[in-house]
Amino acid sequence: SQQGEEDPQALSIQEGENATMNCSYKTSINNLQWYRQNSGRGLVHLILIRSNEREKHSGRLRVTLDTSKKSSSLLITASRAADTASYFCVTVGAGSYQLTFGKGTKLSVIP
Amino acid sequence: ETGVTQTPRHLVMGMTNKKSLKCEQHLGHNAMYWYKQSAKKPLELMFVYSLEERVENNSVPSRFSPECPNSSHLFLHLHTLQPEDSALYLCASSQEGLRQGDNEQFFGPGTRLTVL
Numbered sequence: 273s274q275q276g277e278e279d280p281q282a283l284s285i286q287e288g289e290n291a292t293m294n295c296s297y298k299t300s301i302n303n304l305q306w307y308r309q310n311s312g313r314g315l316v317h318l319i320l321i322r323s324n325e326r327e328k329h330s331g332r333l334r335v336t337l338d339t340s341k342k343s344s345s346l347l348i349t350a351s352r353a354a355d356t357a358s359y360f361c362v363t364v365g366a367g368s369y370q371l372t373f374g375k376g377t378k379l380s381v382i383p
Numbered sequence: 384e385t386g387v388t389q390t391p392r393h394l395v396m397g398m399t400n401k402k403s404l405k406c407e408q409h410l411g412h413n414a415m416y417w418y419k420q421s422a423k424k425p426l427e428l429m430f431v432y433s434l435e436e437r438v439e440n441n442s443v444p445s446r447f448s449p450e451c452p453n454s455s456h457l458f459l460h461l462h463t464l465q466p467e468d469s470a471l472y473l474c475a476s477s478q479e480g481l482r483q484g485d486n487e488q489f490f491g492p493g494t495r496l497t498v499l
Binding site for chain 1: 423424426441479485487489491
């Protein structure tokens, strides 16, 4: 299965701390994406990293990709209460429209 | 607002009813998707339309029937559903280029469906 598996399943941190979520997958990919879902804003795309990229930044987000280990990490720096949400690692295989979602990491940021 | 709207937001239906879910995207995208999100299960892709042609159908039961009349609208027609079909149904759109799946998808807020 191409499904990514996020680790940890749940994470609770204090506001201002950094949050790191990891993802592992099993087959070769075209790209890997991270999405966030909360009750207020629904499912929202955060960042896309292609298979030939190793690191990408977007605001307080930093994503790394190691295709040799078939793993990715998402770092959120200086977390805020508004970052409380479920974060999904999503893999896309070559020549496919299919986004394969993992089960997600539930992040709670305590004010 | 992501530019993708879905109606209705909530729907309760009996097993013998026929209903339709509607999705509209205002982003000028050329691909649209239906997903199912059940409790404690990963999001599952149901159907993909690219340039108004169905390009993927992930072994979805025939009681779910998609329709894409144009690039901005997507419907999911429902009939004789089962209680286990209760879930959040999400619509998404993207602008696909030469490399499929190479772009972000924009999701609507979803329709929370309950089948009694």
